Amino acid sequence: MKAQAIKDIKIKLATLTDANDPYLMALAQDERAGVQKLLQQFYRRLDKEQALKDKYVEMTSFERTLHQEGHRFIAGIDEVGRGPLAGPVVAAAVILPADVVLLGLNDSKQLSAKKRGQLYCEIQEKAIAVGIGVVDHEEIDRINILQASKKAMLLAIDDLAVEPTHLLVDAVKLDCDISQDNLIKGDARSVSIAAASIIAKEMRDNLMKEYHQIFPFYAFDKNAGYGTKDHLNGLKNHGICAIHRKTFAPVKNYL
Template sequence: MSHRTNGNRSNCCTAELERRLRAAGYRSIAGVDEVGRGALAGPVVAAAVVLNLDQIPEGIDDSKKLTPARRGSLAQEIRRTAVALSLALVESHQVDRLNVGRATRLAMRQAVEGLELKPNYLLIDALRLHGVAIPQEGIIHGDALSVSIAAASIIAKVARDEMMRQYDEIYPGYGFARHVGYGTLEHRQALIRLGPCAIHRLSFHGVIPDLFPDDLSAM
């Protein structure tokens, strides 16, 4: 079984999908999500998480809806209670070589393959993983609808943010600790001033300063 569900963003993140799948006989359900797909710098990071459905940390939700402190505390709880968990990343130079869509799927596939417990069903945010012989469901806005996908989004987000804080020390002046590689005004102005560094995605529009509007540097 492999299909895509078009979720409704107004619904709350719950374990309804997971419990329905468990009732259908699936015992190892992995949520899969990525962070960093749209960033101008840094890796794409994916996580795969198999939750214990009888011990789900309270408050799991789409990582974008949570404060950094709340994400951090939930990430610790998820790591403590999850049946299995795996992280994978694709570096910026690989994103340039593959394109971001392929890089995202590669990171997700590697995260799934890295699970110590092989899942028998995948709930994936928005995408399907071709060539992965596991029943799966791609759910639009899945990180707001499935607690397993939301858990994966939290794990991936916390891990990537920490990486970008470390990169901020290695490549000072860009503000990576604040914008974590996304195309904020601060970041774009730093690119004009400093040019790209080793973790920038040179294939992305706007990373090469000449691609910016002439008046951006005056902002």
């Protein structure tokens, strides 16, 4: 019997998800180097997919426990934008269905821009509710960045179309009447907080790209307001703009 073409084997392997499929046993007897390479790639893909599934299960532990306790609407809360020298702090609140699967969820800072964008769309599509809270640079200067971050989180909760029964909050404790757990590095430990982290970062990055069109000297489209070399050069050569945080160093040196 004529051996199957390698290109056809590649197509077939792309459809398989079971490591015990008899087709794989037959391929293991094929001595062609190209076939063995495809097999190795197939098993690496399965290992990677299994690792994502295991990570997802691990990150749903808080949500599973809360659902078992009777909580129906669990909101993950996170914020983005504490460190930048310009622009607002943006928070998101996300309530996910109990049975949702969003493989690859993680702290938004650990994801590529492409993967973050894909997950952003998937979260918006599958979430029960998404809320956004924004506190601008003037309020940050007035009340300080920690209080501004908490305020943005509370605004995000108020923006939800469904009232949450419990909150999973990244790091900080919020002053509200809803029961909450405050998780250190929560965006890497809870799928709900990770989803909120992704929503908040995408929203803020897009907002800073819009600000770049108005204030083009600071590379906001690339640094989102953080103190990169291009941003600092912009400050040096053009001074501050309308969205800089005046209480932050080195911005206050240019007042």
